Amino acid sequence: MIHLEKRPQPSRFWAGFTPILAVIATMIAGGIMFWMLGKDPLEAIRTIFWDPLFHETFGPYSRPQLLVKAAPLILIAIGLSLGFRAGIWNIGAEGQYIMGAICGAGVGLAFYPSDSILIFPAMVLAGAIGGWAWAMIPGLLKVKFGTNEILVSLMLVYVAENLLASVSQGLLQNPEGMGFPGSRNFRDFPAAYNTEIIGGTGMHWGVAAAFIAVIFAYVLLTRHMLGFQVRLTGQAPRAARFAGVNPTRLILFCLGTSGALAGLAGLFEVSGPAGQVTIDFNSGYGFTAIIVAFLGRLHPIGILLAGLLMALTYIGGELAQLMLGLPGAAIQMFQGMLMFFLLAMDVLSHYRIRFNKNATA
């Protein structure tokens, strides 16, 4: 008879090893899925994980895309991980991402066609504030009235999507766009364009921001009192209360930071890779970032790696769509599977598996 015995402390070895195991298990299960879809599993896995980086013809095009796709995922996931650690569940990052993009792009477009160097910094600030404010709604409702932040933040995603539809056909619509929905293209507005810092690498300002966020989060969690309080609240809420952690402050900090980072991600995306505000410029990064946060074990360095891996599945998925005719949704499912395997294998880091002979226990 098998039974599980709780470890006094989560195993550090398994905590680091389970994500790798989960990726391998997902590859196997994904391979079976691809096989069932009538594709060669090995070729599909190679197209997704190997070709985007090392293929002779595709590599040079897709390698820069890796950073472009990973940056928003990492930015958002870093913010989410702070709250998730403390048991504060912001799952509406998609909405904060959209609001950041709308606010930031709005500020930029208001100054069209100025070429002041202050425009882009102003947009970045507005993007962060937009996301922050959107996350403050569930935050304030939670601290004032005790409203469930999971449901409120999620409902606000749908509100933000409707706002996006509204502004891209109204307020922010390109006046010279001959009635097509969508704003002016930031590529034709150099002062507001989120350009590559180093040409040809995909390294735009958002990527830089993502790296800075990783470093800040690392320092915060390991060296700062607030980071300690975040970790303490997650591991032992009662002890945290006795230690004088102010829950109101913590909730507002976690939700506000994750909102601001999601807003930044939205702004960098809309002013760079997406190029314009359109009804569907957002591509679900806010939700995928939840998987990234867990795959990275809510740890800044882990999230950095997880974000790159998840970006690889996006690019590889597109490549597999092109080369093998693999349906795009298969990749979405692949990412969902990864989350499941990860959660399933988590049991290994919290429990010890015992095979005992006497069933009387």
Added chain:
Amino acid sequence: MDLSQINPLLLLASLMVAATPILLAAIGEAVVEKAGVLNLGVEGMMITGAVVGFAIGVNTGSPAMGFVAAAVAGAALSMLFGVLVLYLMSNQVATGLGLTLFGLGLSSLIGKPYEGMKAPSMAKWDIPLLSDIPVLGPILFRHDPMVYVSLIIVTATWYVLTRTRAGLILRGVGENHDAAHALGYKVVRVRLMAIAFGGACAGLGGAYVSLVRVPQWVEGMTAGAGWIALAIVVFASWRPWRVLLGAYLFGGITVLQLNLQAAGAAIPVEILAMSPYVVTILVLVVISLRGQHGAPGSLGRIFHATH
């Protein structure tokens, strides 16, 4: 705007249709939460139910078969959640979110070939005599069978939860799983059954969207209905009749805003379209002002039997 275009009788009749998917999902989730498990995967199970129900409905030509298949699919997906949460003791919030993300991917994978197809039509049940009552007849008694099935499920849930021994055990497991375990009740088994019931109900709710309400398959078509169902369970303080009230109130808002859109109200379409979500937030705020009454004691907590 021409408000006279809005026929109050049709409005009330379509309210029941609009509310049914959320009602089904919410009553299932209420049972799951009463057993002490928080399943945030309702949206994922609904959308999977929607696509499976639609696919089977189209292939067999029988909506009834579609509903059965959707319930089975919802329950099967919920078992994935159940095994993770109950046997591998994973975090319920994270697992539920994972289930939703997985379900959304799975459904769009299955649904691709079915885009643009039309669902087999479902005959309405004009209940003899009753449907001829003026005013009340068209509102209450001229619907498709699933509307009545959903009401039967609510009634049965209420009866089982509050009037039977099985319901008492289920509630006991949800209130205090350690005490229930000490008394010898199989906590994990009870919870697994509750989760399966919740999954089946969510699947039925999803299939109702794709087979009756819309009726065709569109990617992501449940559009947050599963999350609204979760909010309604909180609104209802985990009581079956209040779940019914909450779902119908919500259905009323949805139908009203759709009618206002159709009547060409001076309010922008986007504002109307976001109103159900805004109202849900407002309702949640009002409920939380009152305090969290009735939440099961062990809700969301991990149960690990050492003996």
